[in-house]
Each structure stands twice: as C-alpha cells, then as structure tokens.
Amino acid sequence: MQVQRKYDAKTFLTAKTFLxxxxxxxxxxxxxxxxxxxxxxxxxxxxxxxxxxxxxIQVLEAEIELADSF
Incomplete structure (x- = not known):
C-alpha cells in the first residue's frame, strides 16, 4: 500500500526558511x-x-550536562 502525501506549500516554505x-x-x-x-x-x-x-546548541548542552554528571 502506497501512502500519498498532500503537498503543503506553507509547511515547505516555512521549513525551507528555517533551514x-x-x-x-x-x-x-x-x-x-x-x-x-x-x-x-x-x-x-x-x-x-x-x-x-x-x-x-543542543549538542553542546548535552556534552556539558554529561561532563557535569561526573
């Protein structure tokens, strides 16, 4: 069974702008x-x-949290 997605231009443009x-x-x-x-x-x-x-930012926060846990 193949699922077809409806193209949503607003979502696409918002995601592209964020990138x-x-x-x-x-x-x-x-x-x-x-x-x-x-x-x-x-x-x-x-x-x-x-x-x-x-x-x-997410990666650095995780690394700092890990280092602080020792």
Whole structure:
C-alpha cells in the first residue's frame, strides 16, 4: 500500500526558511557562551543558519550536562 502525501506549500516554505535563515542574536550569544564553556570555540561561527545553530546548541548542552554528571 502506497501512502500519498498532500503537498503543503506553507509547511515547505516555512521549513525551507528555517533551514536557510541566519541564526538569531540570542542563538549566537548562547552558542558562543556554550562553546567557550565546553572548551570548543570552533563550534561558534557567525554565519550559521538558525537550524545549524540550534543543532550545535543542543549538542553542546548535552556534552556539558554529561561532563557535569561526573
């Protein structure tokens, strides 16, 4: 059985915009602080997309939480 999805232009454009939209100022500040706290300054870059910044923030938070658990 094959499932057909209905094409939703609004959802597609919103997702595409999120992938290409530059990170917010708040994301930039948080990412910079977390990268310094995790001793990984290379994780911060000014030209990241919003989605890449969110991914890096999530990864750094998990690494810091893991390190704090020891």
């Amino acid at each position: 290409t939209e530059q990170m917010t100022r708040a994301q930039g500040l948080r990412l910079k602080r977390l990268s310094e706290e995790a001793y990984q300054p290379a994780q911060y870059a000014r030209d990241l997309s919003s989605s890449e910044a969110a991914r890096r």
